Amino acid sequence: MLDSHSEDDIGLLADLAELTTPECEIAELVAEGLSDQAVAARQHLGRRTVETHLSAVHRESGIPSRSALAGLMTRAALGTAG
Numbered sequence: 001m002l003d004s005h006s007e008d009d010i011g012l013l014a015d016l017a018e019l020t021t022p023e024c025e026i027a028e029l030v031a032e033g034l035s036d037q038a039v040a041a042r043q044h045l046g047r048r049t050v051e052t053h054l055s056a057v058h059r060e061s062g063i064p065s066r067s068a069l070a071g072l073m074t075r076a077a078l079g080t081a082g
Contacts, residue, residue, distance in 0.1 A: 016073075016076070018060065019057060019061070020053075020056075022043075022053055023053050023054075023056055023060075025043065026043070026050055026054055026057065027057050027069055028073060029042060030066060030069055030070060030073070031069065031070040031074055031077075033070070036054065054066075057069065
């Protein structure tokens with residue numbers, strides 16, 4: 001039986017599955033704790049491009065903060081989000 005937190009995670013994971021490849025890559029790097037500037041350097045992108053992708057991730061997934069995104073990505077990677 002899933003608790004409500006796990007059900008919320010399942011819905012958010014479904015939303016994450018709809019992200020573009022660059023959005024997913026940026027979300028994964030944010031989950032590792034990288035700053036926007038560090039993500040930009042690693043992905044060979046401008047900082048504003050990273051910010052735009054990250055804004056889309058938050059908007060499309062409904063995840064309200066960077067820390068919430070990092071937590072969900074970590075749980076997804078560990079297979080504990082559902």
